[in-house]
Amino acid sequence: MRTQVGIVGAGPAGLMLSHLLHLRGIESVVIDKRSRENIEKTIKAGILEHGTVELMQQTGLGDRLKREGAEHHGIHLRFNGRNHRIDLSGLTGGKTVTVYAQHEVLIDLIARRLKDDGQLLFDVDDVSVEDLTGTSPAIRFTDADGNNQVLDCDFVAGCDGSRTYTRFLIPEGEVRTDFFHQYPFAWFGILAEAPPSSDELIYSRHERGFALISTRSPTIQRLYFQCDPADSVDNWSDDRIWTELHARVDGDDASISDGRIFQKDILHFRSLVVEPMQYGRLYLAGDAAHTVPPTGAKGMNLAIADVVVLSRALDAFYTSRATAALDAYTDTVLRRVWRAQQFSYWMTSLLHRFPDENDFGLRRQVAELQGVTGTTAGAAYVAENYVGLPLA
Ligand code: DHB
Numbered sequence: 001m002r003t004q005v006g007i008v009g010a011g012p013a014g015l016m017l018s019h020l021l022h023l024r025g026i027e028s029v030v031i032d033k034r035s036r037e038n039i040e041k042t043i044k045a046g047i048l049e050h051g052t053v054e055l056m057q058q059t060g061l062g063d064r065l066k067r068e069g070a071e072h073h074g075i076h077l078r079f080n081g082r083n084h085r086i087d088l089s090g091l092t093g094g095k096t097v098t099v100y101a102q103h104e105v106l107i108d109l110i111a112r113r114l115k116d117d118g119q120l121l122f123d124v125d126d127v128s129v130e131d132l133t134g135t136s137p138a139i140r141f142t143d144a145d146g147n148n149q150v151l152d153c154d155f156v157a158g159c160d161g162s163r164t165y166t167r168f169l170i171p172e173g174e175v176r177t178d179f180f181h182q183y184p185f186a187w188f189g190i191l192a193e194a195p196p197s198s199d200e201l202i203y204s205r206h207e208r209g210f211a212l213i214s215t216r217s218p219t220i221q222r223l224y225f226q227c228d229p230a231d232s233v234d235n236w237s238d239d240r241i242w243t244e245l246h247a248r249v250d251g252d253d254a255s256i257s258d259g260r261i262f263q264k265d266i267l268h269f270r271s272l273v274v275e276p277m278q279y280g281r282l283y284l285a286g287d288a289a290h291t292v293p294p295t296g297a298k299g300m301n302l303a304i305a306d307v308v309v310l311s312r313a314l315d316a317f318y319t320s321r322a323t324a325a326l327d328a329y330t331d332t333v334l335r336r337v338w339r340a341q342q343f344s345y346w347m348t349s350l351l352h353r354f355p356d357e358n359d360f361g362l363r364r365q366v367a368e369l370q371g372v373t374g375t376t377a378g379a380a381y382v383a384e385n386y387v388g389l390p391l392a
Helices: 012-023 037-039 049-058 063-068 104-116 238-249 299-320 328-350 359-374 376-387
Strands: 004-008 027-029 071-073 076-078 084-085 097-099 118-119 124-130 138-142 150-151 156-160 177-192 202-204 211-215 220-227 260-275 282-284
Touching: 004 012, 012 027, 012 104, 012 156, 027 037, 037 104, 049 097, 049 282, 063 104, 076 238, 076 359, 084 359, 084 376, 104 118, 156 299, 156 359, 202 238, 202 328, 211 238, 220 238, 260 328, 299 328, 328 359, 328 376, 359 376
Parallel strands: 004 027, 004 156, 027 118, 076 202, 156 282
Antiparallel strands: 071 097, 076 084, 124 138, 138 150, 177 220, 177 260, 202 211, 211 220
C-alpha cells in the first residue's frame, strides 16, 4: 500500500487530520488498534471551543452538531456557597462553547471519512514505523484479517493518544524531552439519567474538594468530583456519590438533581508536553505529544488545533515543496499548547483541594477566586482561554 500521509490513530487528531487533508486533495490512510465500536463508544470530555465548532461547521461536519449540541454563553465558578458567573460571550465579543461529547465528534468524523471514500483501518496490530529520517517512511502492521501490511508514505502523523507508540520514535534525551507534572488527585466521573442541575456548567470549589456539574442532554448529565487517585469506583455506591455531590454543591442558588447512575469512571490527572513534536518525517499531534488535566476540557480542542497547523504545513509542501511551515510545526503549535497547559493547570489549582493545604492556602484560594470573578480583567482571562485561543 502507498499513501501520502500515514496516520497512526483514529482519535480526534488523526481523523480530523485525514478529513482536512482530504479537503486539500491530499491522500491519507488512518490505522488504529481499537475497533470502530470502541472508538465510537468511549466516553471522554464534552466541551468544544468556539474555534473547534467553527472548524467543524466550515468543513461540513456541522449538521448534527447544530441539532444536538448545546451552545453555552457562560459558566459558573462556585465558592463560598454561591455561583459567580463568567459571561463568556460578553467578555469575548460573542464567543461561546458547545456541549457535544467527544465520541459524537468521532462518530461524525468517521461517517464523513467513509462517505468520502477515506481509508480507515480499525483493529490493526503490531504497528511499527521505519525510515523516519529518509524521505519515504513505512508503517508496518497486521490488519484486521491478520495479514501483514506495509504502508509506504511521504509522512507519518503520530496521533495515537496518551498511550502512544509514536512518541517513543523520537529518541529521548538526544532529541526528545518530556516535561511532566503530576497532581495529587483524580476526578470521579459519572453519567446519570437525570434532569440538568443547572443551565450552565458549574465549577465548584469546596473544602471537601472540587465538583463539576456538566451535562450531555436534557435527560443525561455528566458530573465529576475530585477524589483520591488510588480510589476505586467499587468504593462508591450511588447513594454515597449523590451525598458527596450534594455536600459539595447544594446551596441557595444551586442544587443537584439525582438520578440513575449508569457509568462511573476515574480520570487521572497529568500534565505532559513533549518537545520537539517532530522528528524526520514524523509529526506528533494531540495527546501523543501533550496531555492536559481535564479542568477546562482542553484536550480534544488542542488536538484539533494541532492538526489545523499540520494540515496547512503539509498542504504547503504538496503545493510548492515548501518546507518552512513543516520545519516550524513544533514552534507554531507549542505556543498554543503551553498556553492551554498553563490555563488547565491554573484552573485546576484555583478550584481543587490540595491534600497538604493549610488554612492560609485555603483563604488565599478564595481571595484568588474573588479576584478572578470580581474583576473584569480576571473574568476576561478565564473567558478568553475557556472559549479557546485562536486556532492557528
Ligand atoms: C466536561 C469535562 C471537563 O473537563 C470540563 O472542564 C467541562 C466539561 C464534560 O465532560 O462535560
